[in-house]
């Protein structure tokens with residue numbers, strides 16, 4: 001297998017991150033050897049939507065050029081993350097008659113085409129179509145129907161759509177920066193690709209990517225993505241509480257949060273004092289306990305809302321592997337104990353690791369989950385197309401993505 005470069009670009013509400021890697025090994029899953037990363041504060045994008053094209057273009061260029069400098073090479077194609085409240089997902093069913101006695105891959109393609117043939121509203125576009133289940137002559141629970149015998153093939157697809165204008169503007173920003181967009185990928189799909197282990201996906205797991213303005217949420221069981229959602233809150237909500245609670249401006253609240261912010265569970269002296277910026281020349285201090293109380297209360301509130309979504313969507317399913325938390329907020333000291341209490345389930349912090357090698361230390365923070373996952377997604381895509389690996393029915397999101405490109 002010839003080696004290629006794969007580049008992920010995550011334009012987040014707080015930071016924009018780029019990861020350049022080399023797709024190095026051919027197993028049943030590829031490995032990405034990290035060569036370079038770039039990170040820059042995001043400008044021109046609010047809540048995952050471009051608000052200033054010029055500034056967004058500069059942001060993308062800065063992050064990519066920094067990664068290129070570290071890698072010592074130029075890249076031309078990138079996998080770009082898409083997120084935001086405009087994202088929507090629905091299930092759709094398709095049925096076809098099987099002509100021969102054995103199901104072949106063209107039958108699977110046909111049944112996917114039927115399930116996908118739902119009217120997509122004019123200004124929306126299909127981002128991913130993820131197979132959930134196959135039925136052959138009414139027998140369900142089939143992961144890959146190719147080679148089975150039957151006369152009737154049915155599938156259920158999970159269709160993820162986004163607003164065309166929002167997606168189009170992100171793509172335009174990246175292209176104006178001088179790069180080609182190889183594919184657009186929903187950010188929670190990318191983040192979960194980088195932080196979840198295969199056995200967790202089988203057992204049942206919820207992935208929570210807490211960024212600045214949004215929280216990406218995905219649920220997996222029996223090896224497939226079952227639910228995707230972008231929730232409209234994140235670390236900025238903690239900053240807002242500190243602005244109100246401590247009467248300090250935004251930048252100061254964020255600084256205090258990132259320096260002293262922790263949940264009580266960390267066990268530091270709550271009476272220790274944290275200095276605030278002077279007002280009218282006079283010294284102001286608050287107790288660490290007060291800062292931690294505000295942080296913990298907001299974290300609890302956000303976890304409760306996420307847990308409620310989980311219960312609403314899957315009241316019957318138990319997440320055997322619990323919850324994996326990633327994204328910039330995940331570095332908050334004490335977050336694990338708060339999450340365990342709120343979810344009443346096992347929780348761990350997810351950092352990029354699965355399928356990665358090379359300069360691991362530059363991507364090992366939870367904030368890099370999405371960017372690293374985008375590069376891994378690129379490697380999956382290459383394995384499927386360039387690497388010559390076959391069938392559409394394998395059920396991997398990327399393979400469906402590649403397949404969708406053939407049909408649109």
Ligand SMILES: Nc1ncnc2c1ncn2[C@@H]1O[C@H](COP(=O)(O)OP(=O)(O)OP(=O)(O)O)[C@@H](O)[C@H]1O
Nearest residue numbers: 012013014015211212213214235236258327328329
């Ligand atoms: N040391 C820290 N302690 C607490 N919070 C932190 C720390 N470092 C970063 N954060 C918070 O993490 C959030 C940013 O996370 P991340 O970089 O994953 O977001 P993003 O991808 O830019 O945003 P989004 O995913 O919403 O588009 C911010 O709210 C930031 O204040």
Ligand SMILES: [Mg+2]
Nearest residue numbers: 012013211370
């Ligand atoms: Mg993010």
